[in-house]
Amino acid sequence: MPDLLEIVLKLAAVAAAFGVLPLLVGQAEHKVMAHMQGRLGPMYAGGFHGWAQLVADGVKFAQKEDVVPAAADRTVFKLAPAVAIVPYLLVLLVIPVGPDGQVVLDLGLGLFFALAVMGIGVIGAIMAGWSSANKYSLLGGMRIAAQLMSYELPMVFAASSAAMAAGTLSLSGIVEAWHWYWLPWQAIGLVVFFVAGLAELRRPPFDMPLADSEIILGPYTEYGGLRFAFFLLAEYAGIVVLSALTAVLFLGGWRGPFLDAELGWLWLLVKVFALAFVVIWLRVSYPRMREDQLQKLAWAWLVPLALAQLALTGVLRVALG
Amino acid sequence: MGDYFDGYAIFAALAVIGGALVGGGLAANRLLRPALPTAEKLTTYECGVDPVGDHWAQSYVRYYVFAYLYVVFAVDAVFLFPWATVFSAPGFGGTTLGEMFVFLGFLAAGLLYAGRKGVLSWV
Numbered sequence: 100m101p102d103l104l105e106i107v108l109k110l111a112a113v114a115a116a117f118g119v120l121p122l123l124v125g126q127a128e129h130k131v132m133a134h135m136q137g138r139l140g141p142m143y144a145g146g147f148h149g150w151a152q153l154v155a156d157g158v159k160f161a162q163k164e165d166v167v168p169a170a171a172d173r174t175v176f177k178l179a180p181a182v183a184i185v186p187y188l189l190v191l192l193v194i195p196v197g198p199d200g201q202v203v204l205d206l207g208l209g210l211f212f213a214l215a216v217m218g219i220g221v222i223g224a225i226m227a228g229w230s231s232a233n234k235y236s237l238l239g240g241m242r243i244a245a246q247l248m249s250y251e252l253p254m255v256f257a258a259s260s261a262a263m264a265a266g267t268l269s270l271s272g273i274v275e276a277w278h279w280y281w282l283p284w285q286a287i288g289l290v291v292f293f294v295a296g297l298a299e300l301r302r303p304p305f306d307m308p309l310a311d312s313e314i315i316l317g318p319y320t321e322y323g324g325l326r327f328a329f330f331l332l333a334e335y336a337g338i339v340v341l342s343a344l345t346a347v348l349f350l351g352g353w354r355g356p357f358l359d360a361e362l363g364w365l366w367l368l369v370k371v372f373a374l375a376f377v378v379i380w381l382r383v384s385y386p387r388m389r390e391d392q393l394q395k396l397a398w399a400w401l402v403p404l405a406l407a408q409l410a411l412t413g414v415l416r417v418a419l420g
Numbered sequence: 421m422g423d424y425f426d427g428y429a430i431f432a433a434l435a436v437i438g439g440a441l442v443g444g445g446l447a448a449n450r451l452l453r454p455a456l457p458t459a460e461k462l463t464t465y466e467c468g469v470d471p472v473g474d475h476w477a478q479s480y481v482r483y484y485v486f487a488y489l490y491v492v493f494a495v496d497a498v499f500l501f502p503w504a505t506v507f508s509a510p511g512f513g514g515t516t517l518g519e520m521f522v523f524l525g526f527l528a529a530g531l532l533y534a535g536r537k538g539v540l541s542w543v
Contacts, residue, residue, distance in 0.1 A: 231464075266504070
């Protein structure tokens with residue numbers, strides 16, 4: 100039985116990271132988009148660089164009425180935001196932030212656990228789409244389901260390529276086994292995993308299920324106030340989790356130029372925020388993909404590429420020993 | 421065996437913490453937000469006009485073939501994980517790698533077949 104105090108401290112750290120990191124990503128998105136697109140709005144509130152915009156958003160969300168449409172399936176409607184956001188908190192359990200047990204829970208099948216729990220977050224959005232009893236929401240929910248089914252497969256293949264290269268499913272074990280030559284060796288897997296993850300989070304350019312200018316944010320049409328804010332937070336938490344998983348699987352997690360044991364968490368954070376920046380950058384740079392283009396990208400490009408990466412990983416691993 | 425369940429006890433504890441964060445947030449929010457429902461406010465949103473027809477409108481799920489494909493492939497993919505941990509261990513090697521190519525061959529042939537049948541394009 101590990102020390103109880105240690106576990107309580109680690110859980111508190113995870114909860115704190117879950118409270119702070121998504122908000123930092125949200126703030127970064129405001130500012131990066133404002134700079135890239137020359138937007139003035141997000142740069143105004145509070146004076147210096149619009150620092151108070153996120154606070155103002157929070158205050159607004161907190162005092163809006165919680166409307167549940169009369170036609171909606173009340174229980175499912177109210178439960179959906181929690182189902183959408185809590186899984187991303189749970190994934191943080193298995194993300195290692197340093198060597199020698201600097202992780203809350205070093206599960207032997209950590210990678211499998213992370214992928215399985217991440218998939219649950221999508222169910223929250225599908226629940227919202229169904230229970231709203233709104234045509235936009237239903238359309239959005241069905242598109243989300245289609246997107247999950249198409250992109251989960253390349254994501255699982257790319258992730259198992261990293262597991263093959265390391266010979267273990269433990270996320271700590273994968274970072275231990277990581278070497279610089281994984282970068283060229285697993286490059287395809289890295290891209291496939293990251294792109295499929297973006298699609299699963301429904302981030303632009305994969306935001307056809309939300310498409311605010313076409314189906315009014317799809318499954319979130321009927322939501323307002325704090326419940327809507329939870330869905331937004333879930334999106335940002337999803338970015339954090341996806342970036343962290345990508346960093347751990349393909350970019351060496353807590354490995355850095357020096358002091359891995361003491362500063363591992365810092366190296367991981369640097370990688371997470373660099374990847375989160377790429378996520379925002381992609382949103383600003385690419386137009387939304389049409390539904391059929393989305394499906395084609397997954398089945399005609401990502402799945403074959405992921406299969407090719409599996410073959411490459413297997414052959415090199417056996418050939419080189 | 422004890423360690424195994426200890427691990428999942430931590431998981432359960434964090435799930436409870438997560439539920440408490442969301443539930444506590446909503447409970448605190450109850451003190452701040454107004455609650456003035458009216459019949460108009462509770463109608464379904466449809467761009468400002470009264471909703472037309474039934475809410476759960478019948479629609480054709482065009483991608484049900486993807487769903488079948490996904491189930492087939494995902495069930496296969498699950499077996500990759502245990503295999504990935506042992507395939508390069510001493511005593512496995514070449515034969516195990518050959519088995520992987522049989523596996524990949526099946527998946528690729530299935531994908532190619534589905535593609536030729538035209539089920540991978542959204543109609």
